[in-house]
Amino acid sequence: MSVSSEDLQGLSLDLYSASRLLIQSFQNLLNEIPLTYPQFLVMRVLWERDGLYVNQIGEKLHLDSGTLTPLLKKLEAHNFVKRIRSEKDERKVKIELTFPGKSLQKKTQDVLSQLEPIFETLDEKSISSLNTSLKDLLDHLNPKSK
Amino acid sequence: MSVSSEDLQGLSLDLYSASRLLIQSFQNLLNEIPLTYPQFLVMRVLWERDGLYVNQIGEKLHLDSGTLTPLLKKLEAHNFVKRIRSEKDERKVKIELTFPGKSLQKKTQDVLSQLEPIFETLDEKSISSLNTSLKDLLDHLNPKSK
DNA sequence: TAAAATTAAATTGTATCAAATCATAATTTC
DNA sequence: GAAATTATGATTTGATACAATTTAATTTTA
Structure with missing residues (x-):
């Protein structure tokens, strides 16, 4: 007894909603x-x-350059990163943090820690089970895992 | 012992990747x-x-009119739906399937059934557990569940 | 019942995403 | 070892996503 197309459609819709x-x-x-x-x-x-x-x-975020290029240009416009085209291989662009970019880390972590109380009522078992089965699915879908 | 910000960040990244x-x-x-x-x-x-x-x-898809209006106009341009402004309440637009729109259902289901074999190797318990914990998370995040 | 509040959709502006395209580099083939 | 092919990295393009604003219509309420 395997997964049906309906199951997969429902799953993908829930993933999509939950993600957003x-x-x-x-x-x-x-x-x-x-x-x-x-x-x-x-x-x-x-x-x-x-x-x-x-x-x-x-690779780390499963995002392609079509997403990253404009995003990185925006981060550069904010002066959080520098985009440095490699001299050895001019196809490559290296991304380096600026001082303001590095400084942002602590503030961001402080802000995001405010999320925790919102999830206090959510069962921790539910979270860890979600995590586990998500990893399974990711392994299955990840092109690298071929 | 509650969820940490790191846990939530990891969870959201995995959800985001798996969804895409x-x-x-x-x-x-x-x-x-x-x-x-x-x-x-x-x-x-x-x-x-x-x-x-x-x-x-x-409401069903958690999408707002800024997303739906252009999408529905595109579906109308393909002649899959008709957009009909309600006479009783002219603020509302009713969406009705055209014959080509209805006909598309079977073909789409046939095509999507090809997904099933790809997931044969994925443990069904893993899928159903993912489903359950996703529903939990959705209930928790869903604004309606207030 | 006229003004105020609410509601539904459309519009606007910014920011993703993924597919197709472009440009350069590496490899193959002859 | 030069030309053709393939591979790789980034950019461009078309289609969402969503917040904020606008427009227009309905409902509430004083």
């Missing part, structure tokens, strides 16, 4: 900071490891 | 049909119940 609703929760808080949710994701990657190339950021 | 990857799987199949994923969602709602108003579709 959860992003909205983040976005409401992030409004205090000049970052959108995807921009925050990119900054989070860079805070962990600075000086990545565009494609490396894309 | 699963939508891509649908989109790849839907390419055979002149529908994008959000357009398909709207058609699915209408196949289940024809003649809904714009706001009713928006």
Whole structure:
């Protein structure tokens, strides 16, 4: 007994809704900071490891350059990152944090910690079970896992 | 012991990635049909119940008129739906399927049934557990559940 | 019942996303 | 080893997503 098309359609709709609703929760808080949710994701990657190339950021977030290029230009316009075209291979663009970009980390973490109380009433088992089965699904869908 | 901000950030990133990857799987199949994923969602709602108003579709999919108005105009341009302004209340626009719009249902279902084999290797328990915890999260996030 | 409040959809502006395109580099083929 | 092919990285393009504003119509209320 396998999954039906109906099951998959329902699953994808719920994932889609939940993803958008959860992003909205983040976005409401992030409004205090000049970052959108995807921009925050990119900054989070860079805070962990600075000086990545565009494609490396894309791999970590499953985003392609068509999404990242305008986003990174926006982050550059805010002076949070520098875009440096590689001299060795001019196809590549390296992304480096500026001082203001680095400074944003603490403020962002403080703001986002405000989300926690909102989720206090949500069963922790439910969260960890969601996490586990999401990882399964991601492994299954991830092109790299071939 | 409650959820930490890190937990929530990881959860939201996984939801976001899984949602986009699963939508891509649908989109790849839907390419055979002149529908994008959000357009398909709207058609699915209408196949289940024809003649809904714009706001009713928006409630079912958590989408607002800024998203739906252009999308519905696109579906109308493809001659899959008719947009009919209500005579009783001229603020409302009713959406009705055309014959081509109705005919699309079977073809779409046939195409999407091709997804099932791809998920055969995925544990069904994992899917149903994902479904359950997603519903929990949706209830928690859904503004209506206040 | 006229003014105020509410409601529904459309419009506007900003920001994603993914597919197609473009440009450059690496590889193959002869 | 030059031309053709393939691969790779980024940019452009078309279609959402959503907040904020506007327009128009209905309902409330004083």
